[in-house]
Each structure stands twice: as C-alpha cells, then as structure tokens.
Amino acid sequence: xxxxxxIGGSGLTKLSRLDITHREVMHTPYGEPSAPxxxxxxxxxxxxxxxxxxxxxxxxxxxxxxxxxxxxxxxIGVARVIGMAAVGGITARMAPGRICxxxxxxxxxxxxxxxxxxxxxxxxxxxxxxxxxxEALRSQLIAAGRRAGVDLxxxxxxxxxxxxxxxxxxxxxxxxxxxxxxxxMTGMPETALARELGLCYACCAVVVxxxxxxxxxxxxxxxxxxxxxxGMAQARGLLASLGPDA
Ligand code: HPA
Numbered sequence: 001x002x003x004x005x006x007i008g009g010s011g012l013t014k015l016s017r018l019d020i021t022h023r024e025v026m027h028t029p030y031g032e033p034s035a036p037x038x039x040x041x042x043x044x045x046x047x048x049x050x051x052x053x054x055x056x057x058x059x060x061x062x063x064x065x066x067x068x069x070x071x072x073x074x075x076i077g078v079a080r081v082i083g084m085a086a087v088g089g090i091t092a093r094m095a096p097g098r099i100c101x102x103x104x105x106x107x108x109x110x111x112x113x114x115x116x117x118x119x120x121x122x123x124x125x126x127x128x129x130x131x132x133x134x135e136a137l138r139s140q141l142i143a144a145g146r147r148a149g150v151d152l153x154x155x156x157x158x159x160x161x162x163x164x165x166x167x168x169x170x171x172x173x174x175x176x177x178x179x180x181x182x183x184x185m186t187g188m189p190e191t192a193l194a195r196e197l198g199l200c201y202a203c204c205a206v207v208v209x210x211x212x213x214x215x216x217x218x219x220x221x222x223x224x225x226x227x228x229x230x231g232m233a234q235a236r237g238l239l240a241s242l243g244p245d246a
Contacts, residue, residue, distance in 0.1 A: 003039075003046035004246065005073040005081040005199075009186060011206070011228035012084050012235065013051040018042045026075065030067035030113070034059055037072060044244030048078055052186060061163045061185035067113050070193045080137050080200040083191070084235060085158075086228055087184035088211035088219075090172055093153055094181050096227040099234055100153040100205045101141045105132050106178050107188040109162045114189035116196050132191050134200035140246055141202055141238065148241040150234045156181035158203060160188035169213025183211050204238065206231035 008015065020040040026033050038049040050069055053059045073081055089095055117125055145152040159180030161167060167175070167183060175183060182205055194201035208227040209219050 005078040011232040026072040102158040137202035
C-alpha cells in the first residue's frame with residue numbers, strides 16, 4: 001500500500017525505531033509546516049512523519065499551521081494520514097491510559113485558519129463532513145490496536161477546544177451534554193482540512209488526564225506527563241502492528 005502520513009502530537013515528536021531515509025523541507029502556499037517531513041520505514045511500513053508542535057515541541061495548538069502541514073503531506077503524494085493526539089477523558093470509559101479511535105467530533109475552536117476555501121470562487125463549495133474520519137483507516141487502527149493488545153475504545157466523540165488553557169469544569173459538563181467523550185486542542189481544523197484535500201484521515205487519541213472536574217482537584221502537568229509517556233508507548237505499539245501491508 002501507499003505510505004502513511006503520521007502527524008505526531010504531544011509526547012510523540014519523534015518516532016523511535018523509525019529508519020529514517022531522508023528529511024524534506026517543504027514550503028507551501030500557506031507557509032511553512034511545523035517541521036521538515038521525515039521519510040522512513042517504521043516496522044516495515046513506509047511512513048512520513050511530521051511533529052505537529054514542531055521538532056522541539058514549541059508550537060502551541062492555536063499556532064499550528066494546520067493548512068501547511070496537511071498541504072505538505074498531500075503535495076508529496078500521501079493519501080492517508082494518522083493524527084496522533086493527547087486528550088482529556090470526559091466520559092467514564094475514557095480513563096487515562098486508554099487509547100480511543102474517535103468516530104465523531106464537535107468543534108469549539110475559533111479564529112484558526114480553518115479552510116482552503118478562500119477568495120472569490122466561481123462557485124461556493126461545501127465538503128461533506130457527516131462522518132469526519134476515514135472509516136477504512138479507523139478500522140485499520142482498531143485492528144492494529146487489538147493485535148498489539150492495546151487498551152482501546154473503538155469509537156468516541158472528540159471535542160476540539162481552542163486552548164492553550166485547559167477547560168473549566170462547567171465547560172466540560174457542557175461538552176458532555178453535547179455528547180463529547182474526549183477533549184483535545186488539535187483535532188480541528190486538522191480533520192476538516194484533511195477532508196477538504198480528499199485525504200483519508202483518522203485520529204489515534206491517547207487519554208492523558210481526566211478532563212476538568214472529572215477528578216478531585218486541579219489537573220497537573222505531572223499527571224499528564226506520566227500518562228503521556230505510557231500512553232504514547234501503547235500508541236507506538238499500535239502503529240508498529242499496522243504492518244508492512246497497511
Ligand atoms: N483538555 C484539552 N486538551 C487536552 C487535555 C484536556 O484536558 N488533555 C490533553 N489535551
């Protein structure tokens with residue numbers, strides 16, 4: 001199959017065990033991507049890796065150039081993209097340490113460059129977004145996760161917030177009423193831009209904390225970092241078991 005694009009999130013700025021073939025600096029009509037593209041082979045699978053927050057994890061969620069990132073992957077001929085993401089767990093089944101392959105999302109972000117549709121068009125275009133994620137890639141991720149023995153939720157609704165602050169307890173209660181299981185800051189506009197470009201995109205979300213108000217006391221970076229390390233190790237295991245034919 002064709003090589004897969006992997007957008008790394010917090011805790012995954014590098015793919016260890018990636019046999020790097022070369023790096024490629026890209027320029028797009030939308031500016032620079034977060035980092036050069038890293039081409040390589042991961043457990044037999046040809047991948048192109050791009051750390052969403054930059055190689056040194058310096059770009060906050062609201063400053064990521066999502067348009068340039070996806071454009072660059074499309075421009076080199078990648079057809080499928082996995083977006084890795086650290087998230088907070090809202091509903092009971094989304095406990096820290098668990099991995100979720102979401103099937104729906106709700107967008108609470110604002111003010112981000114969120115579309116390639118700009119200027120005066122001959123005709124206004126609207127892309128279908130009923131099912132925001134690519135079902136074929138979702139199924140592959142779920143199967144790989146099961147093969148790898150990962151603690152996995154095969155569905156869930158991702159709520160994308162603006163950040164960089166975390167949410168209030170009441171915002172999380174509202175999100176839960178809206179049907180959100182997970183909360184993260186990078187799912188949008190990344191997912192919608194992928195659809196505009198006709199890319200097959202799925203998200204692999206690693207739950208790193210209980211969302212605000214879902215556990216006693218404040219959310220600490222120590223808690224997030226502890227779960228991030230173990231969760232991303234599981235996520236790497238999932239990616240490794242995609243296999244050379246994915
Ligand atoms: N909220 C938003 N984004 C996040 C969280 C959270 O609790 N945890 C990790 N990313």
